[in-house]
Amino acid sequence: MIDVRSRYLADTVATAAPARLLTMLFDRLLLDLARGEESLRTGERPQATQHLAHGQEILAQLMADLNTSVWDGGEQLLSIYSYALSQLIDASRVGDADRVATCRELLAPIGEAWHQAADALATDVPTQRTASTAPSAGLGVLGVG
Template structure:
């Protein structure tokens, strides 16, 4: 059953257009932050760290894919991403649930705004695009992608 789910998720990511992929990244970032917060609240630093490292990977991808020449607010958004990335690293090092909450409070309105923009944008097919792959937390490459799928 897990293989079927994995295949579905992999296909969903690989066939998503750029706007849909962006909203999927934000959705997964929020999931990682929620999971990290919950893990820290029960004292599971290992699980929290995995979620926070994955969240850092997502923010890094958002930063690297942002075209700062595309619109006037892009530089400010890049600065915000940089701030969130720094806070996520500190939250991980210090096991600081308040920093995780603060990051979520910054990211959630952005996620909503991007979802709204995506709903208004015309659909763009995902032809010939590759999905970025990241190593799992701890340095092992388990083949899971940025969203935690193939």
Template sequence: MNYTMTRNRFLADTVATAGPQQILTMLYDRLVLDINRAELALRKGERAQASDLLGHAQEIVGSLSSTLDVEVWDGGKSLMELYMYLLRELVGASIDGDADRVAACASIVIPLRDAWHEAAATVAASAAPVIPTQRPGSFFGESTMGGELGVG
């Protein structure tokens, strides 16, 4: 098995075994990575690469917004508005090839990522260990993506 196949298998296994908090923080980590790489690509004049990265960032924001339950906490509606703003800015930055606009998106996303990492760590530290048979919805194919962070 070569390095790429091994790496892809490891990543797939990591995602498959991750809980909702880890998936959320992984998405934010990748969002920041895509945005930072897109900004750099635009500054180098590599618009095609930047467009691909910004497209992936848009997919991530779309996933985050589609799994956000705005009724779970008071900040849900504001976070949804922020996601919609980010989508507009990422699309506009891609169309215009505007690295500064991408950097502005990073300045919004990085603190959000850090806050979600902190929240996930707090939830993990305060939660009792759960064995798989105790998770709600673990039987009959029901989703287990809800949870403490209000996504899913």
């Protein structure tokens, strides 16, 4: 039986707007890196490997979904993602918590920028017209009588 929390999370992800989904993925990426780093520092290699592998999967998906042709910074962002992924793979292989921390510090400002962009998009969404701004002379909202 699926618990209420799992169902809520699944529904939230399934109904999230693309910008919100991106921020959710980035938040989880940073959480995985923080948990992986902490696990490495406390000598819990199996848990660290699990967290870092999940973070690597998210980063690989972000790379796959990035359309570099729609904005000038796309290629540079892809390069940052690629560098971080290679560093995380190596950090996981050798158990280097400092390298994981460096990747997290590199990616955190990008996550913040994605949050700011998503917030800006959310505030730019037009709202439903109020009665005072609706077309007059018997026309409906779509301009059809």
